Amino acid sequence: MTDFITLDPAPAPAPGKGATVLEVRDLSVDFGVDKKWVPAAIGLNYEVRAGEVLAIVGESGSGKSASSMALLGLLPSNSRVSGSVKLAGQELLGGNEANIRSVRGKDVAVIFQEPMTALNPVYTVGAQIVETIRLHNEVSPDQARERALRMLELVELPDPEKAYKSYPHQLSGGQRQRAMIAQSLSCDPKLLIADEPTTALDVTVQAEILDLMRNLRNKLDSAIVLITHDMGVVADLADRIAVMRRGLIVETGTAAEIFHNPQHEYTRALLAAVPHLGQGGAANDDDVDVTAALAAATHADLDAVPRSELLRRERENAAALAAAASAASTAAKEQGEPVLELTDVAIEYPKQGRVPAFRAVEGANLAIYPGQVVGLVGESGSGKTTIGRAAVGLLPVAAGTMKVVGQDISAAKKNGRQLHEMRRHVGMVFQDPSSSLNPRLPIGESIGEPMFLAGVAKGAELQSRIEALLDQVELPRDYRNRYPHELSGGQKQRVGIARALSLKPKLMVADEPTSALDVSVQAKVLELFQNLQKELGFACLFVTHDLAVVDVLADRICVMQRGRIVEQGTRDQILRNPQEPYTQRLLAAVPLPDPEKQRERRELRAQLLSGAS
Amino acid sequence: MATYILKRFLQLIPVFLGATLLVYFLVFSLPGDPIVALFGDKPVNEAVAARLREQYHLDQPFWIQYLLYLKGIFTFDLGQDFSGRPIAAVLGEVFPVTARLAVMALIFEAVFGIIFGLIAGLRKGKFFDGTVLVASLIVIGIPIFVLGFLLQFTIGVQLGWAKPTVSSAATVQDLILPAIVLGLGSFAYVLRLTRTSVIENMNADYVRTATAKGLSRFRVVRVHILRNSLIPVITFLGADLGALMGGAIVTEGIFNVPGVGNRLYRAVTQGEGPTVVSIVTVLVLIYVVSNLLVDLLYAWLDPRIRYDA
Numbered sequence: 001m002t003d004f005i006t007l008d009p010a011p012a013p014a015p016g017k018g019a020t021v022l023e024v025r026d027l028s029v030d031f032g033v034d035k036k037w038v039p040a041a042i043g044l045n046y047e048v049r050a051g052e053v054l055a056i057v058g059e060s061g062s063g064k065s066a067s068s069m070a071l072l073g074l075l076p077s078n079s080r081v082s083g084s085v086k087l088a089g090q091e092l093l094g095g096n097e098a099n100i101r102s103v104r105g106k107d108v109a110v111i112f113q114e115p116m117t118a119l120n121p122v123y124t125v126g127a128q129i130v131e132t133i134r135l136h137n138e139v140s141p142d143q144a145r146e147r148a149l150r151m152l153e154l155v156e157l158p159d160p161e162k163a164y165k166s167y168p169h170q171l172s173g174g175q176r177q178r179a180m181i182a183q184s185l186s187c188d189p190k191l192l193i194a195d196e197p198t199t200a201l202d203v204t205v206q207a208e209i210l211d212l213m214r215n216l217r218n219k220l221d222s223a224i225v226l227i228t229h230d231m232g233v234v235a236d237l238a239d240r241i242a243v244m245r246r247g248l249i250v251e252t253g254t255a256a257e258i259f260h261n262p263q264h265e266y267t268r269a270l271l272a273a274v275p276h277l278g279q280g281g282a283a284n285d286d287d288v289d290v291t292a293a294l295a296a297a298t299h300a301d302l303d304a305v306p307r308s309e310l311l312r313r314e315r316e317n318a319a320a321l322a323a324a325a326s327a328a329s330t331a332a333k334e335q336g337e338p339v340l341e342l343t344d345v346a347i348e349y350p351k352q353g354r355v356p357a358f359r360a361v362e363g364a365n366l367a368i369y370p371g372q373v374v375g376l377v378g379e380s381g382s383g384k385t386t387i388g389r390a391a392v393g394l395l396p397v398a399a400g401t402m403k404v405v406g407q408d409i410s411a412a413k414k415n416g417r418q419l420h421e422m423r424r425h426v427g428m429v430f431q432d433p434s435s436s437l438n439p440r441l442p443i444g445e446s447i448g449e450p451m452f453l454a455g456v457a458k459g460a461e462l463q464s465r466i467e468a469l470l471d472q473v474e475l476p477r478d479y480r481n482r483y484p485h486e487l488s489g490g491q492k493q494r495v496g497i498a499r500a501l502s503l504k505p506k507l508m509v510a511d512e513p514t515s516a517l518d519v520s521v522q523a524k525v526l527e528l529f530q531n532l533q534k535e536l537g538f539a540c541l542f543v544t545h546d547l548a549v550v551d552v553l554a555d556r557i558c559v560m561q562r563g564r565i566v567e568q569g570t571r572d573q574i575l576r577n578p579q580e581p582y583t584q585r586l587l588a589a590v591p592l593p594d595p596e597k598q599r600e601r602r603e604l605r606a607q608l609l610s611g612a613s
Numbered sequence: 614m615a616t617y618i619l620k621r622f623l624q625l626i627p628v629f630l631g632a633t634l635l636v637y638f639l640v641f642s643l644p645g646d647p648i649v650a651l652f653g654d655k656p657v658n659e660a661v662a663a664r665l666r667e668q669y670h671l672d673q674p675f676w677i678q679y680l681l682y683l684k685g686i687f688t689f690d691l692g693q694d695f696s697g698r699p700i701a702a703v704l705g706e707v708f709p710v711t712a713r714l715a716v717m718a719l720i721f722e723a724v725f726g727i728i729f730g731l732i733a734g735l736r737k738g739k740f741f742d743g744t745v746l747v748a749s750l751i752v753i754g755i756p757i758f759v760l761g762f763l764l765q766f767t768i769g770v771q772l773g774w775a776k777p778t779v780s781s782a783a784t785v786q787d788l789i790l791p792a793i794v795l796g797l798g799s800f801a802y803v804l805r806l807t808r809t810s811v812i813e814n815m816n817a818d819y820v821r822t823a824t825a826k827g828l829s830r831f832r833v834v835r836v837h838i839l840r841n842s843l844i845p846v847i848t849f850l851g852a853d854l855g856a857l858m859g860g861a862i863v864t865e866g867i868f869n870v871p872g873v874g875n876r877l878y879r880a881v882t883q884g885e886g887p888t889v890v891s892i893v894t895v896l897v898l899i900y901v902v903s904n905l906l907v908d909l910l911y912a913w914l915d916p917r918i919r920y921d922a
Binding site: 072074076097101102103104105106109110112114117118119120121122131132135136167169180183 | 816817818819821822823824825826827828829830836837840841914915916917
């Protein structure tokens with residue numbers, strides 16, 4: 001099995017010329033499941049030098065997280081680890097507990113994925129950092145406090161004193177992750193393991209945290225192992241990359257090698273599956289150069305790229321877009337009665353007991369015409385999901401009018417029958433495919449239930465319709481007697497789509513339908529979705545935080561911020577020529593899965609931010 | 614916070630009125646004439662009976678009786694029981710005894726329940742865990758009067774480790790065995806609750822963070838797991854204090870403890886309205902106040918909980 005490693009190109013000496021900090025040899029991890037050893041990582045070999053970022057990328061189940069947690073013995077007790085892990089020459093595996101404990105937090109620190117749950121909710125941030133400092137250093141409480149405050153300052157928290165005294169729930173997600181990083185760095189670790197450090201964060205916050213990590217890396221000269229599934233994050237931060245699949249490292253190389261000259265077919269497939277900005281729009285296979293487009297829209301100059309070069313690229317963009325526009329006359333899209341029409345809509349979460357009503361959306365205007373896909377994008381808390389839920393009548397409209405398939409449902413608040421009638425024309429696909437299917441119903445019944453309830457089909461007729469729907473979402477017909485837990489995430493989401501399609505809806509509301517899926521699965525589900533949409537011609541409100549996904553799918557895009565739609569227009573208007581500063585910032589924050597392009601974007605983003613302040 | 618506490622105390626007023634009214638009505642509706650019952654087998658002396666009826670306002674309609682009782686309370690006069698002693702004095706006699714018993718039971722179930730639950734949770738699936746789980750199930754399954762008589766006989770009479778009955782002074786020593794019997798059922802619940810809570814928190818992300826910081830296992834458990842695990846346990850214990858005081862009737866009967874339960878039982882069988890109502894009202898107030906204390910403790914344990922008025 002180790003022959004993959006011999007195929008690897010020799011590790012390039014390029015960025016990290018420091019001493020080898022971490023040396024992993026033949027590292028294998030197994031988990032005991034039902035009295036059998038199931039391998040999670042097999043014979044891994046890699047090393048990390050001081051000042052170097054090694055990214056371990058892979059999809060869920062590739063063993064990237066398990067193998068990294070094994071370095072510090074942080075795996076649950078049903079696991080076994082073999083091989084050798086040397087930190088600056090000192091063996092970490094197989095030693096006694098006290099030995100590894102003195103390394104944890106001091107020489108090797110970890111940043112976890114969920115800043116929400118990775119800090120103890122009942123202690124202040126300051127207390128938790130002080131705990132770490134005093135554990136590994138003989139210092140007085142005052143000295144520890146001072147050091148903790150300095151760390152909080154180092155991670156650029158706006159008010160370190162206040163953050164010190166705050167409990168984790170009083171900080172935002174980004175601030176919590178900064179506090180987590182402050183804690184990790186508080187004992188000057190030689191090695192930092194960052195396990196999906198930005199996955200739970202919004203893109204603009206993610207960009208800030210990535211900036212912070214890059215600055216710290218330059219300042220502190222520690223080695224970083226970055227575990228992630230996000231190719232954009234990898235392109236932004238990594239010097240070297242190890243690609244993992246099913247427990248094996250299939251390829252390692254410098255960032256440039258992996259992105260521009262991937263050797264292994266899996267790496268190539270993975271890179272191809274990543275949706276990225278600039279993918280849609282152009283008629284041929286070339287991407288639109290979003291950096292040049294954004295630079296043109298914001299009149300920014302870049303040091304890295306000459307102005308003439310930017311202009312040339314932007315001219316190419318314009319030509320490509322013009323060609324695409326004439327090829328598919330998108331103008332034909334806005335015809336007939338809108339399927340969904342919002343006029344000055346405000347949506348409130350009704351008051352519950354003593355919690356007052358919360359207005360999540362204000363003054364929203366939006367129209368979706370038959371056959372159109374409108375992407376509703378925004379960061380968490382922007383109100384995008386709220387609009388999606390109100391469109392299917394799950395939340396009442398507090399002000400304004402909302403028309404769904406010609407019916408005014410804002411007036412239908414108390415008219416249950418009208419809402420019932422409306423829902424026959426609207427399908428919804430939910431974010432989490434695992435929890436949105438009833439675990440005790442075979443999937444065939446889940447798919448058939450809407451048709452049965454609406455009285456459109458029963459008996460043999462219903463069965464044949466269920467089969468037809470399974471065909472449409474490309475699932476085998478005999479799957480209909482299976483239960484949700486027997487299906488993979490992508491298959492479950494296909495079931496979700498089939499259920500939403502079962503009443504032949506005129507409008508489909510899709511709420512982050514692919515955000516819980518791995519990229520390669522996401523790519524397939526999105527392709528299916530696109531094909532179905534073209535074939536069946538339903539209109540769609542596609543709610544997502546991922547600008548690259550709407551770039552592929554949407555005809556029009558609405559950008560939301562703090563409960564308001566700040567900008568809307570055709571896909572090309574929004575993504576190639578954004579006018580609102582917020583849209584520009586949002587676009588600039590999306591990392592591109594290409595190290596060179598990402599370097600340009602970083603500079604552009606820095607300019608936008610300094611221009612704004 | 615202060616406003617919140619004040620608000621909670623103001624809530625005591627409707628609780629108090631509602632509880633007294635309901636209990637008074639229930640006692641009023643009891644069949645039989647308590648005065649006649651007082652004479653026992655002897656022939657009823659109509660003149661004496663009439664005088665007694667007048668003294669205890671039993672000749673009045675329900676509302677007048679109830680209002681007179683309320684008036685008594687606000688003038689600090691709870692009236693007298695049928696043997697002529699002031700009810701206030703009776704309360705002052707029985708409540709300290711039962712409070713002592715209930716608090717001892719509470720300490721017993723909290724200390725042992727949390728310790729056993731913690732160890733069982735940390736050793737999930739091991740021998741200790743299995744043994745404790747089965748044992749707690751047995752304790753929950755057996756009715757308290759069976760357990761009570763069993764322990765009274767074995768530990769009290771045969772082994773002589775503790776006194777099988779309680780003296781009229783009801784000292785702490787006297788009450789050890791009754792307190793264990795009283796707290797045994799809740800002990801099993803506390804144990805199971807702590808165990809579940811510990812198991813849940815052991816897998817929490819912040820526990821992994823704490824381990825990754827290099828903390829010793831002991832400190833991870835004591836500082837990071839225990840405090841988070843205690844939050845649901847505290848809620849149960851607070852609610853249980855009231856239940857222990859009111860639920861001590863059986864235990865007090867078995868060990869002949871001169872407490873609330875015994876006195877209440879007698880008052881109910883004799884139809885002594887004011888005595889029953891007074892005892893029950895105090896129990897209700899204790900229940901409400903201990904719940905308030907739990908809520909405040911809750912906010913102290915979990916900073917995410919904030920009470921805004």
